[in-house]
Amino acid sequence: MKAQGTLLLKRREVATLLSIGECIAAVEEVFKLQAEGKISPPGILGIHAREGGFHIKAGLMGFGQRNYFAAKTNANFPQNMKRFGLPLIQGIIVLCDGENGYPLALMDSMEITIIRSGAATGVAAKYLARAEAKVATICGCGNQGRVSLQALAQVRSLSRVYAFDLDERQAERFADELSDELRIEVEAVNDLAKAVGESDICVTCTPSKQPFLKREYVRPGTFIAAVGADNEEKQELDPALMQGNKVVVDLIEQCAAIGDLHHALERGMMTRRDVHAELGEVIAHRKPGRASAEEIIIFDSTGTALQDVAAAVIVYERAVSTGSGVTMNFAE
Amino acid sequence: MKAQGTLLLKRREVATLLSIGECIAAVEEVFKLQAEGKISPPGILGIHAREGGFHIKAGLMGFGQRNYFAAKTNANFPQNMKRFGLPLIQGIIVLCDGENGYPLALMDSMEITIIRSGAATGVAAKYLARAEAKVATICGCGNQGRVSLQALAQVRSLSRVYAFDLDERQAERFADELSDELRIEVEAVNDLAKAVGESDICVTCTPSKQPFLKREYVRPGTFIAAVGADNEEKQELDPALMQGNKVVVDLIEQCAAIGDLHHALERGMMTRRDVHAELGEVIAHRKPGRASAEEIIIFDSTGTALQDVAAAVIVYERAVSTGSGVTMNFAE
Numbered sequence: 277m278k279a280q281g282t283l284l285l286k287r288r289e290v291a292t293l294l295s296i297g298e299c300i301a302a303v304e305e306v307f308k309l310q311a312e313g314k315i316s317p318p319g320i321l322g323i324h325a326r327e328g329g330f331h332i333k334a335g336l337m338g339f340g341q342r343n344y345f346a347a348k349t350n351a352n353f354p355q356n357m358k359r360f361g362l363p364l365i366q367g368i369i370v371l372c373d374g375e376n377g378y379p380l381a382l383m384d385s386m387e388i389t390i391i392r393s394g395a396a397t398g399v400a401a402k403y404l405a406r407a408e409a410k411v412a413t414i415c416g417c418g419n420q421g422r423v424s425l426q427a428l429a430q431v432r433s434l435s436r437v438y439a440f441d442l443d444e445r446q447a448e449r450f451a452d453e454l455s456d457e458l459r460i461e462v463e464a465v466n467d468l469a470k471a472v473g474e475s476d477i478c479v480t481c482t483p484s485k486q487p488f489l490k491r492e493y494v495r496p497g498t499f500i501a502a503v504g505a506d507n508e509e510k511q512e513l514d515p516a517l518m519q520g521n522k523v524v525v526d527l528i529e530q531c532a533a534i535g536d537l538h539h540a541l542e543r544g545m546m547t548r549r550d551v552h553a554e555l556g557e558v559i560a561h562r563k564p565g566r567a568s569a570e571e572i573i574i575f576d577s578t579g580t581a582l583q584d585v586a587a588a589v590i591v592y593e594r595a596v597s598t599g600s601g602v603t604m605n606f607a608e
Numbered sequence: 609m610k611a612q613g614t615l616l617l618k619r620r621e622v623a624t625l626l627s628i629g630e631c632i633a634a635v636e637e638v639f640k641l642q643a644e645g646k647i648s649p650p651g652i653l654g655i656h657a658r659e660g661g662f663h664i665k666a667g668l669m670g671f672g673q674r675n676y677f678a679a680k681t682n683a684n685f686p687q688n689m690k691r692f693g694l695p696l697i698q699g700i701i702v703l704c705d706g707e708n709g710y711p712l713a714l715m716d717s718m719e720i721t722i723i724r725s726g727a728a729t730g731v732a733a734k735y736l737a738r739a740e741a742k743v744a745t746i747c748g749c750g751n752q753g754r755v756s757l758q759a760l761a762q763v764r765s766l767s768r769v770y771a772f773d774l775d776e777r778q779a780e781r782f783a784d785e786l787s788d789e790l791r792i793e794v795e796a797v798n799d800l801a802k803a804v805g806e807s808d809i810c811v812t813c814t815p816s817k818q819p820f821l822k823r824e825y826v827r828p829g830t831f832i833a834a835v836g837a838d839n840e841e842k843q844e845l846d847p848a849l850m851q852g853n854k855v856v857v858d859l860i861e862q863c864a865a866i867g868d869l870h871h872a873l874e875r876g877m878m879t880r881r882d883v884h885a886e887l888g889e890v891i892a893h894r895k896p897g898r899a900s901a902e903e904i905i906i907f908d909s910t911g912t913a914l915q916d917v918a919a920a921v922i923v924y925e926r927a928v929s930t931g932s933g934v935t936m937n938f939a940e
Contacts, residue, residue, distance in 0.1 A: 284938075286940045288940055321652075323667065330677050336656075347664055386939070
């Protein structure tokens with residue numbers, strides 16, 4: 277094997293190379309393989325900084341005939357836009373050959389973080405939402421909301437979507453754009469209780485630090501994906517909503533540390549044993565999914581290293597096959 | 609602040625930008641700051657692969673007026689040369705602005721790993737070798753041996769050096785090259801016991817998995833830097849040599865897991881409480897260094913994340929001031 281150089285991929289190139297449909301399939305597969313013990317446990321590392329922090333998610337996996345390793349370094353600085361005009365989240369993924377460590381690609385992490393999180397929502401909805409679910413509410417009309425809705429549309433036949441955001445104009449823009457794109461009726465709303473009360477699916481993907489999705493808003497049979505909380509301060513769901521309902525997590529250790537689960541545990545409203553399953557266990561048929569049309573099921577999503585690896589591999593293989601990006605030999 | 613793009617630096621550029629003298633000063637400073645509690649604890653993450661593994665070392669530090677974060681992803685595949693014609697160790701460092709997370713630079717890690725390890729040997733020798741030390745033995749005549757000797761030459765007036773390697777021609781080449789470069793008499797030897805017995809300083813930087821530096825080789829007053837062992841299988845020093853002598857480590861947790869200390873602990877020949885100090889504690893005057901001309905002092909070096917950050921920052925700042933490397937805006 278000859279060193280062929282490291283492929284460099286910008287955000288826009290990554291966005292073009294990674295489709296939500298393909299990412300849903302890959303994320304479903306890695307969750308399953310992990311539950312079956314066929315993938316080494318991934319690793320996570322966090323370093324606090326003054327105004328934010330850095331976290332690294334790293335994992336190794338086989339993909340077709342090849343093994344890959346990826347490490348994503350993401351910086352999260354909540355005041356960045358105000359202070360520096362920079363995005364809150366920025367990062368780089370290092371993708372290596374899992375057989376020999378060669379650095380195959382360096383890519384912007386932003387689209388991967390958004391799309392692989394949306395893909396997990398899609399996978400969870402596929403297994404945990406009612407088959408006939410038709411109405412969804414999206415809380416938080418940013419990029420994550422957009423991809424979450426695109427993912428839901430891949431796994432359920434939605435007829436109506438409510439878009440909720442504290443910034444009402446943002447919700448309206450979102451409704452306009454997604455109506456056109458998905459050919460679903462998307463409506464901006466400001467009464468969250470009413471929208472959720474009419475919904476079969478609700479996705480929360482906001483930067484909230486206060487629970488805003490109350491138990492009393494949610495009707496029986498609803499599937500909820502709690503996507504926004506990914507550090508110990510963030511919270512979207514009323515812990516009372518989690519108590520007594522079926523809670524499925526992406527990774528129990530991670531959700532207990534930084535997900536909405538963390539707050540329910542901290543207040544003593546749940547124990548870890550009350551968690552029904554990790555998503556991979558449901559996919560691998562080790563734990564049952566939805567047991568009735570009535571139960572409320574909550575998916576707590578914090579984002580796993582293996583989702584990043586799976587998405588980065590798709591981007592890399594597609595970039596190679598389409599000749600995208602530029603190459604640089606760092607070892608020279 | 610405007611996003612100015614990410615600087616890309618190849619191995620040869622890094623080598624040109626990072627001098628051993630400057631790196632010794634920076635590494636001394638970060639060891640001191642860490643001992644004084646002025647730097648957040650760095651993080652480390654390891655993932656095993658079939659034929660090797662990946663490890664990530666990450667840390668955050670202030671440097672002059674600026675804060676920086678660096679994450680080094682290194683792949684270590686011992687059979688790489690035989691199997692793929694690739695180096696055993698390959699890697700990439702992601703350097704970010706510590707105030708806002710912006711990815712400032714991506715650089716090849718090879719020279720940084722070698723030079724920052726050599727620099728730690730230099731710092732340790734500065735504090736722990738006898739002031740009048742003149743004769744040194746280098747075990748392992750690869751790149752790490754070369755930089756270790758360059759570092760020793762910065763902190764002690766060496767008059768004679770013995771070069772030992774299982775590959776005798778490698779030792780001869782090393783002796784020729786380093787004699788010329790450093791204007792010191794460097795002699796290739798194959799009797800390690802004799803060479804060490806005449807030395808004031810001995811550096812081991814081999815890939816050995818068997819202890820080869822025996823207690824009986826070492827005369828009183830010698831300073832030993834054990835640099836090669838950086839995973840649980842590697843070992844260079846006879847545990848009996850560590851027992852009863854003054855052992856200084858870079859990081860006690862890391863050395864207890866992957867350094868030569870690990871083997872001495874495992875055989876019950878030392879406890880953690882027998883470790884005299886971390887190097888930073890000696891630099892910060894929290895623990896005494898050398899107490900007599902007679903004592904044998906061993907420095908167990910496994911390589912710390914903060915050494916990587918310090919070296920990467922030097923490279924970056926020098927690259928900016930000299931206009932080196934090319935820039936790419938990944939966020940586009």
